């Protein structure tokens with residue numbers, strides 16, 4: 001094997017454990033996002049797990065070491081580890097899966113169909129392959145599926161097209177599958193890509209697709225999911241449309257091995273320069289399937305995000321708070337989905353709150369908006385919470401529990417009211433409309449009082465009756481009055497509103 005810059009991933013290079021067909025949970029990394037390694041074999045082929053287990057462990061350890069080296073020992077891929085051996089988290093928890101098709105059937109398929117068939121078989125077993133819950137991508141070593149001649153494409157990995165840099169990137173989703181196709185009977189599963197080269201190139205290439213590499217927007221994209229800056233795990237002449245001069249690669253990194261992003265400018269850079277492509281677009285180094293190197297053998301769970309439901313009035317600022325979010329290991333930051341598209345539009349660092357102002361005339365805001373928070377923990381795992389928030393137009397509320405009042409109290413201190421609105425001036429109007437016994441034929445009276453209402457604050461007050469009216473009302477034992485409140489808009493985007501309440505005085 002070719003030597004790479006060494007960075008210890010803490011994974012052993014030979015395997016120890018008991019062969020299993022289901023997820024082993026007695027030692028595990030919990031529900032953190034993980035890459036689940038699967039050894040699969042055709043229905044009529046021998047299960048060669050015992051013969052290949054050390055090679056599989058070494059291949060996974062090589063991938064983890066290579067990514068760690070590319071990240072300056074900051075992080076690597078979080079594989080599902082944990083077996084029934086001492087130092088259990090040094091060993092990959094490999095699941096063995098018998099495929100429904102025969103070797104001949106699988107080998108006769110075109111590679112995209114073969115990949116799809118294997119993917120389907122793996123996802124059908126997802127319940128058994130993931131017993132602790134949480135996100136999983138799958139790295140499937142599909143034995144005896146590579147045809148002896150013809151198209152010897154070595155594997156296929158799912159790559160979502162999504163260059164957005166936030167944790168809502170589709171590659172952070174669940175259940176993306178990477179396959180490599182093995183040769184039946186080959187003691188190293190698959191021949192190295194060139195004599196002496198590293199077989200871990202194959203799965204590292206496919207699994208990196210599931211981490212979202214290479215996006216079409218990348219500076220050296222082939223336009224077909226790869227790149228042209230050799231020597232690089234993800235670069236090769238794939239015939240994509242962005243190739244210059246007839247589809248040739250260029251050797252930018254003159255290395256004896258395939259770099260994990262030559263020059264760190266197309267798909268993976270743990271610390272990209274500010275403003276560079278990988279700082280402003282999706283960067284596989286930000287994958288939720290990566291773990292800080294010091295925590296790749298530490299179990300945990302994603303954050304539990306919680307978002308309080310504020311009161312929101314159109315045109316008035318309100319604050320979203322995710323302060324009640326929790327995590328078992330420690331929260332690292334908050335990011336916000338302000339248009340309910342699953343992507344996060346704004347980050348507030350470690351501050352769990354965000355101030356917003358919506359107006360009911362804001363394009364796309366029609367009275368009800370869905371807002372979300374993503375809480376990210378120190379393990380790079382994401383928890384989400386969404387709320388549905390009515391953005392009320394400016395409005396007034398009047399009366400409340402004060403619609404029945406004592407006549408004696410009203411005479412002494414006035415008719416009480418409570419009112420709220422969305423900011424603006426509220427003019428309170430009181431009209432004595434009738435008496436119960438219909439003996440008082442008072443003309444409608446306007447007893448006006450105006451107050452400027454701060455948004456979202458409920459005000460209470462009294463409207464005092466004028467002495468002349470009090471005198472005329474003296475004989476009444478019961479009285480019904482009508483009170484109305486009119487909101488006069490202050491700001492653009494607000495509108496007038498009127499509410500009325502009947503108040504009975506006894």
Ligand SMILES: [Zn+2]
Pocket residue numbers: 157205206209225226
């Ligand atoms: Zn590829």
